[in-house]
Amino acid sequence: MIIPSSNKTTQFLLAMPRLLKRMIALLLDVALIGLTVWLAFYLRLGQWINPLNTEWQIFSAFWPALLFSLPIFIISGLYRTIFRFSGLPVLVALVRAVGIYSLLYGFLITVIGLPGVPRTVGLIQPILLLLFIGGSRLLAAFWLGGAYRSKLKRQHLPRVLIYGAGSTGRQLVGALRQSHQMNILGFLEDDPALDGNVLNGYRIYSAEKLPKLISKLKITDVLLALPSISRRRRNEIIAFVQTQKLRVKTLPSMIDMAKGKIAISDIHELDIEDLLGRDPVEPNADLLKKNITEKVVLVTGAGGSIGSELCRQIVLEKPRKLILFEQSEFNLYQVNQELKQLIEHRSLSVELLPILGSVRDESHLRELFSAEKPHTAYHAAAYKHVPLVEANPVEGILNNVFGTLTTASVALEQGVSSFTLISTDKAVRPTNVMGASKRLAELVLQGLAQEQKTHPQAGRNTIFSMVRFGNVLDSSGSVVPLFKQQVAQGGPVTLTHAEVTRYFMTIPEAAQLVIQASAMATGGDVFLLDMGDPVKIMDLARRIIELSGLTVCDVGNPDGDIEIAITGLRPGEKLYEELLIADNPEQTQNKRIMKAHEEFIPLSEFTSRLDALKGYCQARDLHGIQSILLASVSGYVPDSHITDLE
Secondary structure: OOOOHHHHHHHHHHOOOHHHHHHHHHHHHHHHHHHHHHHHHHHHHOOOOOOOOOOOOHHHHHHHHHHHHHHHHHHOOOOOOOHHHOOHHHHHHHHHHHHHHHHHHHHHHHHHOEOOEOOOHHHHHHHHHHHHHHHHHHHHHHHHHHHHHHHHHHHHOOEEEEEOOOHHHHHHHHHHHHHOOOEEEEEEEOOHHHOOOEEOOEEEEEHHHHHHHHHHHOOOEEEEOOOOOOHHHHHHHHHHHHOOOOEEEEOOOHHHHOOOOOOHHHOEEOOHHHHOOOOOOOOOHHHHHHOOOOOEEEEEOOOOHHHHHHHHHHHHOOOOEEEEEEOOHHHHHHHHHHHHHHHHHOOOOOEEEEEEOOOOOHHHHHHHHHHHOOOEEEEOOOOOOHHHHHHOHHHHHHHHHHHHHHHHHHHHHOOOOEEEEEOOHHHOOOOOHHHHHHHHHHHHHHHHHHHHHHOOEOOEOOEEEEEEOOEEOOOOOOHHHHHHHHHHOOOOEEEOOOOOEEOEEOHHHHHHHHHHHHHHOOOOEEEEEOOOOOEEHHHHHHHHHHHOOOOEEEOOEOOOOEEEEEOOOOOOOOOOOOOOOOOOOEEOOOOOEEEEOOOOOOHHHHHHHHHHHHHHHHHOOHHHHHHHHHHHOOOOOOOOOOOOOO
């Protein structure tokens, strides 16, 4: 970094030994004494006098001023004061010291008198001396004190290199200069030809020199100012920076950056989504609009992780009205307020209708659907936390299965054109009640879709579909926010099993794919989202720790910062998740969306099982509930008999 010369001088003065600083202050005062004597002669005579002029004895007035003042100043403690912290007490001490000096000097010059020295010099010079020495102390306090505080502050600021010397990097430097929140030390660039160049006053370093720069410049953070590069390249850069044990921060994507000028608030901790290693597919605009634009759209579970993101994406496609159906008052308030701000910010004309209610309340749903006549419904309401549903199977089944049945039946009755269920990979060969309940919800929609095809009725033509995918990053049930919280608290990071793997996708990408999949549905479709390669949760935990600038404490590194503790698999938890029951996916027009062809139970047969299941739930007959799950859900293998907290 290029530092102004005045700053170098200030840092040099601050680094001097205290005794040397006192000597400099004393010599400065000597010079000021001589200057004030000379000025006193000028003010008395109205002309500048040569000190060597024998007619006017300037030196006769200087020596007594020196001999009187310095001992008084030393005794008064003026040279024991830390000048950068000079304040009112120092000025009071200075006034007292100069007052004593003025009495002695004035008595000598004005009362007794010296040859060639005007008597009024004895009155003028002490006044000038007070002003000059007082001013010098205030100047030192202002100059050195501010510089010292700035130095202390800078010592505690992150010392950063900006990876990327393009327009984004230049904008970022401008924002950081104004904020004084980080100590910028230069740029990093992949092109070795740029090494040594200077941009906006900061040197550009070749990225391959980073290991040497860390010790030379004491780097703590690297800011990625590369919004347009692919995720794969970003992943490579992150992996390289990680090996140097540095914290990594990033900026939004190029799409987000286009909204306006870069601000400090845009800088954020590296999201784990940056490590997925694949780029999202550009959405099909026609599919996004098909079931939304200028239509009435309803989202159940609108305040949840997926439901709220669906609402954000839907609003951007300009529906006529968006109905937010949510059981949690707080979640409904939160998503409604956020969407209001989004609509206002984008100047959209979208009407929001927040509705508190349960998907199990048939009369409420019928009244709502009849009054608002939604064209499209996305059913995201579900209890999805595996251990909680495992401990509360009755409530889980009533909400996930019968809530879906009720909502879908009312939608069919009221002529909703498109109804899409948000499903999960845990519905495939489940080992837990949550997964089994979601597969039953899928069977409900498959049965309703088949019933329409075999027994079509006028005015009742709802296209039912379901979209099945794995974990979404930073959702309420994801391990990512839990791991981040545990790292922030100093660990340990808890992991149920060293071999657990999961599929991951970003919430916005998942929501966009859900909307596009539902637009391609013809009835009874089971869509699968391409989640990429599965991620080992142990690797995920390690990456989150390392991206925080910390190290993992294990056998190979016993002095590491954060320990990873294995707690054992939770009830109903699987080591591996799957997306397909039958191995026969069909590609769609979006390469991230596949369609599965899976067996289902005809509604006429399935209805009797649902009736029995509902009776078992009302009676809290857990053995009866499990028998229906075993008979109806293909591949359901519970790891134990289900129990209920109640």
